[in-house]
Amino acid sequence: MSGAGRYQEAVARAEAAKQSLISSAQTAKARITPARLKQDATAKVVDVAMDGMAYAAATARQRPAMVGAAGAAILLFLARRPLAALFGRLGVQNDETNPDHSETDDG
Structure with a gap:
């Protein structure tokens, strides 16, 4: 392969890496928006509360x-x-x- 072909491959790989980095940065930016963080925190609190209620109900059935x-x-x-x-x-x-x-x- 000639030097020009290798250069073109390197440029294509660099462009693909650049696009991957931009995509990752956009995904990370979307995940740290205040609305998304609030939504994630709310979902986590609801999950923990539901797990706690299920545990309490199971305990109540076992030891009334x-x-x-x-x-x-x-x-x-x-x-x-x-x-x-x-x-x-x-x-x-x-x-x-x-x-x-x-x-x-x-x-």
């Missing part, structure tokens, strides 16, 4: 008593102030002091 106990504990935790107020009022209403015993024992 444990899930019920955990749910009751969470419910009691969330309702602790109203329950404390209710029991506090019940305790005050039923608190009867014995008039036969004085608080000071002076006789």
Whole structure:
């Protein structure tokens, strides 16, 4: 092959490499746009949430008593102030002091 033929092949390879680089750069540019990053992040969060829900559902089916106990504990935790107020009022209403015993024992 002559020098001119090799030169033409080298130019063709260089042009193909240049087009490949430009195409790769455009693809990378499209992948890092804010809209695309937001879409990817949203899809990832949804996938993780769905996996977590599926795991929780499977665990609930395997151990319903444990899930019920955990749910009751969470419910009691969330309702602790109203329950404390209710029991506090019940305790005050039923608190009867014995008039036969004085608080000071002076006789």
